[in-house]
Amino acid sequence: MLPNTVLIVDDDEMNRAILDNLFCDTYQIDEAENGQVGLTKILTAPDLYCAILLDVIMPEMDGMEVLRHLHRQRITSRIPVFLITAEASDNTMKEAYRLGVMDVISKPIVPYIVQRRINSVIELFRARKELNNVVRQQQSELLLQAQQIIDLNQGMIKSLATAIEFRDGESGEHVQRIHDITGFLLRCTELGEGLQEEDIEQIALASIMHDVGKIAIPDAILNKPGRLTPEEFEIMKTHTIQGAQLLQRIPQLHNSKSYQYAYDIARHHHERWDGKGYPDGLKGDEITIWAQVVSLADVYDALTCKRVYKNAFPREKVLQMIRNGECGQFNPKLLDCFFSVEKRLSELYNQ
Secondary structure (H helix, E strand, C coil), rough: CCCCCCEEECHHHHHHHHHHHCCCCEEEEEECCHHHHHHHHHHHHHHHHEEEEECCCCCCCCCCHHHHHHHHHHCCCCCCCCEEEEECHHHHHHHHHCCCCCCCCCCCCCCCHHHHHHHHHHHHHHHHHHHHHHHHHHHHHHHHHHHHHHHHHHHHHHHHHHHHHHCCCHHHHHHHHHHHHHHHCCCCCHHCCCCCCHHHHHHHHHHHHCCHHHHHHHHHCCCCCCCHHHHHHHHHHHHHHHHHHHHHCHHHHHHHHCHHHHHHHHHHHCCCCCCCCCCCCCCHHHHCHCCCCHHHHHHHHHHHCCCCEEEECCCCHHHHHHHHCCCCCHHHHHHHHHHHHHHHHHHHCCC
């Protein structure tokens, strides 16, 4: 509800009565007998008033001092203030307008002029507030719609990633764990240094698409219970390129903040610190930190859980294999950070 109270600040009781009589049929009226009382009322309940009628010469605190306080508090931009005074020198008027007063009305007042000028400004401020409220409501609705679209897109991404995991003989929990491990390592260790929380959220979301290219791998290879032949392994390795190409062919995904992360992770999560990974043979810091993190998260989860081609390894064995480089070489800093928090990560597998 818009405010509907006019505050009259004047030390002269007769002046207050005249102004009260002018506006009491249209507005609620509140009065203050000096500037200090008026300022206290305004600061206590600024949203109560639709206009302030302010005398200049008053005891305890004059109108100009009240106006200076209101200007510092940015209240003059929210509530129209009118100086109604017999002392309207050029200097007073200049300072009053500089401080945000809407109008300076000279005494003795002409009732119909005062009513018209003040009512017009109050209506203008009300219209502006109503417009601002409409704009805010529309912005809220647009933000809600945008969030719904984001949620839908993320749901579709997660559904696609989970569907691929089902095809790969997984329950779909693998992609959720990769998401959680990736986010945890970036948030809780120095690996995420320089990244904003929004970046980490987008990287964690992108991580679930790391194996999206497996959709192009034949079932006979994807679900083979035994060791792959060299020829089969070469086909399996193509899932990195296939995944990046698949993401590239979804134009709607290009507008997502996670797209560049998803593309990079899908293509490079099998690169290795020593340059012996695939498909591009990247080495050292040529591999982005997020692709490195997802790579380690993927290895850790694969060793910890049962797969179609192997049983789960005990935790001690998993850590030994990672530490000894049996699953490829990793960035030493990445390993230090991983081992510093691995005990907490292992709790994901006890739920």
